[in-house]
Amino acid sequence: MTADVAADDDLAAVAGLVDVLGEMLADRNEAVAGLTAEKERLAGQVSSLTGQVEELPARVARLERQVSRNSRNSGMPPSSDDIPGRTPPDPKPKRGRGGKKKQGKQPGAPGAHLAWSDDPDDTEQPFPRGECGCGRDLGDALDLGIARSHQIVDTPEVTATVTQYDEHAVQCRCGKAHVAEPPAGAGGAGTVTYGLSLQARVVFLLVMHHVPVERCAQVVEALTGARPSDGFVHSVTARAAAAVRGVNTLIRALIITARVISAGETPIRVGPGPKTRKKYLLVACTNLLTYFFPGGRPMEAFDHFVFPDMSGAVIVHDRYRNYDKIPGVLHQPCTQHLLRDLEDAAQAYPDAVWPGQAAEALRALIHASSVARDKGLPSVPAEDAAADLRLFRQAVIVGLSQASRVPGANSKQKPGRTLLECLKNREDDVLRFLTGTRIPPASNQAERDLRPARTQQKTSGRLRSEARTRDRYAIRGYPGTARKHAIPVMDAIRAALAGNPWMPPRPA
DSSP states (O other): OHHHHHHHHHHHHHHHHHHHHHHHHHHHHHHHHHHHHHHHHHHHHHHHHHHHHHHHHHHHHHHHHHHTOOTTTSSOOGGGTTSTTSOOOOOOOOOTTOOOOOSSOOTTOOOOOOOOOSSOSOOOOOOOOSBOTTSOBGGGSOOOOOOOOOOOOOOOOOOOOOOOOOOOEEEOTTSOEEEOOOOTTOOSTTOOOOOHHHHHHHHIIIIISOOOHHHHHHHHHHHHSOOOOHHHHHHHHHHHHHHTHHHHHHHHHHHHHOSEEEEEEEEEOBSSSOTTOOEEEEEEEOSSOEEEEEEOSSHHHHHHSSGGGOTTOEEEEOOOGGGGGSTTOEEEEOHHHHHHHHHHHHHHSTTOSHHHHHHHHHHHHHHHHHHHHHTTOSSOOHHHHHHHHHHHHHHHHHHHHHSOOOSSTTOOOOHHHHHHHHHHHTHHHHTGGGTOTTSOSSOHHHHHHHHHHHHHHHHHOOBSOHHHHHHHHHHHHHHHHHHHTTOOHHHHHHHHHTTOOOOOOOOO
16 A cells, blocks of 8 residues: 555656646747747737838938029929028039129120200209308309219109099081090099009019009009099909900910910919918910910820911920820920039949030030021031030930949839930930021920019018919010010000000011
8 A cells, every 4th residue: 555655646746747847838839939939029029020121221312402403403482592501503504615604794795874064954044052252142153164073873753643634525517516635544424433554554563573462552552643443443453454365365366476475384383272282384485475374284284285287386394294194395494404414423422434524515505506696507417416415415325324324114213313314215305406596495485484473472472363473474474575576565565455555566
């Protein structure tokens, strides 16, 4: 019995040990499972952090690219170059042996000065007054003639006057009565209206200089003594827009028949709503014509503008994709935009030679076009462009070999690669200005015509009424065209309000 008890005790001890070992194994398995889960969690964190680290260089590159934007490598205005934290543009490259250009008037540029008039409007003959040192009155002195002369150009003080027009009636001997016609700009009988000169000043301030309505009324009061109501000032734009409707129809027709135009678009804030709800102002222009169209950037707005009727014409533009969808036209991408993109490529590929070589060759080709135009040549002679054209093409080929495509047919390409493909695949468009000196290499004319709209946005901000905005730019194209023909803007506006607007001459 003793041996059996001992065996049972041993078995019980072994069983207890097995139980303990089982519990320890369970605890170990649980710990291993916890460690495995922790390992997987840490692995997930490491993977996430690795992904973030891998994204950081691209993010830093994007931020550096945004900070490096300026007027030399993007479409940003020069006024933004001095924003704190923004990289200022590098000095413009020098051409030839010329040193730094001096400030002020350049040699050959037309100047403006006060010229002596041989036929002054008025002449005064001042004599010395007072007493001589001897005590005699200078009024009795002997006149020795004119000792010196001065001319002063000034404007007379302008004060609004009220003129009443009493229109008489007469009766012919045949018995028929006739009444005198009221003056231009008059309202109904027995009413008081502001005259055409004051209305022209209001339109000039509102449309040409972007003065807000209330401030415009204050300026008119300060200059003339008459204080028109804000409602009157606001209503003048609709009246003036109706007065120039026929002129704009003619300007549009002349734009359509022009063989070469510049085109552009700029965002404007119009009507109620958030700042993100923008519209666009489109312009089509030449050095003698300006035509605006407030609309948008979708193709539908382009279809309602002048472009669909311009078959065979050359459009100088900023490479916005909608221009390529216009049927039957030829293209000249703006070389100033291309030079900005090449400057950006030089920063994106700091060790590459091709961006600088392509930019310098393109500038030389533009210069050759200017020289040929000044000589009256129809196009740039092949021998004058051959060397720079070869350098330009070599730079593009080298660039394509160094800036490889991102894999995938629909993958978004880097800006440098997109630019190179444009320069390669659209060389005929890019260098079209070499084939005709009438084709400007840049859309600078469109940029100049659109700049006042940007000034207005900075000065007055959002335009509240879409209808008044359309009126504003219907008016703006008329004096803009008149100014290009050396017609005084105030005279043109006043003539339109009088019902006899100035008309641009039709080409021979």
